[in-house]
Amino acid sequence: MEKWRIPSCIACNDRYGKLERDLIGRLGLTLDAKNPASAGLAEKALRAINPDAATSEGDATARDARAKKILGEMYKGEALKEKNVVPGLGERWDRPLEEQLGISIPEESLPAMTEKIVRGITFREDGAFIESGQKIQSFLVNDEDVKDVKEMLDRAGKVFKREPGLVVRRARSEGGDLYEITFWNQLRMYATVATPKAAPALCPRQRRALRRARLNAWLQQRAARQGRPKAIARRRARKRARRKLTVG
Structure with missing residues (x-):
C-alpha cells in the first residue's frame, strides 16, 4: 500500500513523532488485542516497557523508566469512576469494576x-x-x-x-x-x-472614513504622549503632509 508522504518542517516532524510514539504506546495497552485492526499493538506496547527485551543497558534503563511512568499513570477499580473515559475505549470485556484498568492519555x-x-x-x-x-x-x-x-x-x-x-x-x-x-x-x-469569511468590500466613502478614523486615533495617541492639545497636533500633522506634497 502506498505510504502517504506529507511535507513537514524538522521541528514539527520531531514533535509529532514524539507524541505519536507516546500515544501509540499508551493506546496499545487499551485496544482490543483480538480486533484485526489493532493486532500486534498490545504486544508491541508491552515490549516497549519490558527491560528484558532491550538490546543494550541504556535501552533497558529507558524501558524500565517508561514502565514506571506508565504504571504511575494507571487507574484501577473505583478510581476509574472519577475519570473521563475515551469513547470507544471503555470496558469491553465485561470485567467487574475492581478488575478494570485505565491509563492516562495526555490531553494534547x-x-x-x-x-x-x-x-x-x-x-x-x-x-x-x-x-x-x-x-x-x-x-x-x-x-x-x-x-x-x-x-x-x-x-x-x-x-x-x-x-x-x-x-x-x-x-x-x-x-x-x-x-x-x-x-x-x-x-x-x-x-x-x-474557513475565515472575507471582509466585505468598502465603498470609497467608507474607505475615506476609515482613514480619517485611523488618523484621528494616531493624533490622539501622539498628543497624549507629547502632552499637547489634540488640535495643535492635528494642525502640525496637516502642515507636514502639505509640505511633503509640495516637495513631491
Whole structure:
C-alpha cells in the first residue's frame, strides 16, 4: 500500500513523532488485542516497557523508566469512576469494576494527531496548506451525540484509508471541511476546519472614513504622549503632509 508522504518542517516532524510514539504506546495497552485492526499493538506496547527485551543497558534503563511512568499513570477499580473515559475505549470485556484498568492519555495528544492527519489530507488532496487564518478544532464525542454529522458524512463524505489502522471521511462545504477519523476501528475523533469569511468590500466613502478614523486615533495617541492639545497636533500633522506634497 502506498505510504502517504506529507511535507513537514524538522521541528514539527520531531514533535509529532514524539507524541505519536507516546500515544501509540499508551493506546496499545487499551485496544482490543483480538480486533484485526489493532493486532500486534498490545504486544508491541508491552515490549516497549519490558527491560528484558532491550538490546543494550541504556535501552533497558529507558524501558524500565517508561514502565514506571506508565504504571504511575494507571487507574484501577473505583478510581476509574472519577475519570473521563475515551469513547470507544471503555470496558469491553465485561470485567467487574475492581478488575478494570485505565491509563492516562495526555490531553494534547489526540488533538495533535488529529491535526496532523487533517493537515496531511488537505495537502494530499488539495495540494494546499492550512493557513494561519484557518482554525482546526477537534472533538472527542460519542457517535450517538453527532448523528447529524454522521448523516452528512454518509451523504457527502469522501473516504481515505490507511488500513488497518486509519480510516478518514471528509465532507466539504462553503464554511469549511468536516472530518471523521477512525483509529484501529475502535476510536473516533471528529474535526472541523473553519474557513475565515472575507471582509466585505468598502465603498470609497467608507474607505475615506476609515482613514480619517485611523488618523484621528494616531493624533490622539501622539498628543497624549507629547502632552499637547489634540488640535495643535492635528494642525502640525496637516502642515507636514502639505509640505511633503509640495516637495513631491
